[in-house]
Amino acid sequence: MRILVVNPNSTTSMTVRIAAAARSVAAPGTEILAVNPPSGPASIEGYYDEALAVPGLLAEIERHEGTIAGTVIACFDDVGLDAARSLATAPVIGICEAAMQTASLLGGRFSVVTTLARSVPALERLAQRYGMAGRSTIRAAGVPVLALEDPASGAVDRVRAEIRRAMEQDGAESIVLGCAGMADLARSLGEEMGLPVVDGVTAAVKLAEGLAALGLRTSKAGGYAAPLPKAR
Template sequence: MRITLLNPNTSRAMTDKIAVAARAVAAPDVEITAVNPDVGAPAIESHGDEILAASAVVELIEADLRAGGSDAYVIACFGDPGLDAARELVDVPVVGVAEAAMHLAAIAGRSFGVVTTLTRTLGRARDLVERYGMSRACVSLAGSGIPVLDLEDTSSEAYETIARLCEDAVAAEADVIVLGCAGMADLCAALAVRVGVPVVDGVAAAVGVASSMARAGIGTSKRDEYAPPPRRAALVG
């Protein structure tokens, strides 16, 4: 089985970190490939960045399809940019890290809190909470003020900031913590020990969901909305 991770920003260092997190949870027979665009947004921290990210997701999938395609795709950005467009392109599973993390958190406990990067991204996080039907389960959303690229080399100060926000979420009755950035993947285990509740990394969650779907033969429905768009059908069909 081959799963391709799509990091829609241009940071190779972050792509490599995401790949490590994914391979740590993947089964031995799962090949993990992690890719990012050469040009575009260096980090996804605004609505404008998200447009570039969504375009990058589509372009990366199209390039992979021309090379033979994968058994599943994971969009490794917490805004899940381009998720619907990506699902139009393929009939295999396409999983967003925010989507997977929230669903697994809602299974692991009755409530969860999200700790993410910049506060300006909280609006998008709230939109996704509503889209994924998690408004009752999500009891807190907090931005750490830490830019995405600063997570490539997480200092003790950055870790402490994130840890304190996780503790605040637990105090707000969160049974589970969701880390709201793929670049936080390497903090998951230490934070779980510190705060005493499960901490969900979206990369690991999405790899688990995508691989389980692929093994079960559950792909992306082509009935209507996610049917190939006519102008691209010739390219990806």
């Protein structure tokens, strides 16, 4: 079984870390194919970056169509998720959706700790869409995405501090890490903090494997119908 993990930004070092996180939880028979578009925004920090990342993301999905059992979109804004589901025949999982679903299986309220404040409104809207608005709080640690690539940036300390605030102020029973670039932090932060810390990349890999094992694919009976043939 091959799972395509697309990092929709063009920062290859982040793709490498995402791939490692994905492989750390993949089942023995699962091959993780981690890619990123050759060009496009270096990081996704707000709606404009999101929009520009989508065509490259869709091209990656199209390129691997027919050879994969499922796709994970490894950006916490779930960029291009609907378009990808229309395009692909295999299931597509967004890491925000995956992480929120997973957190909801482990406790009641959860808090998301994302990077920059400008991303909070987009994630609040996703929480609304996924039926999680009533049980979640979205917080920003004030960390640019690419600071997560730099161990000297102090980014992890700021994430840790924000998790503490979530525990004290939000009634959070679990924490969701709100950026694919935090994928490798979940396990250690969870042990340190003493409550479940969920990362979306790893959660999505398990959901994709699960759907494949169940023989389930995206429904084409509604909004995810295959694109109509036309001039584009």
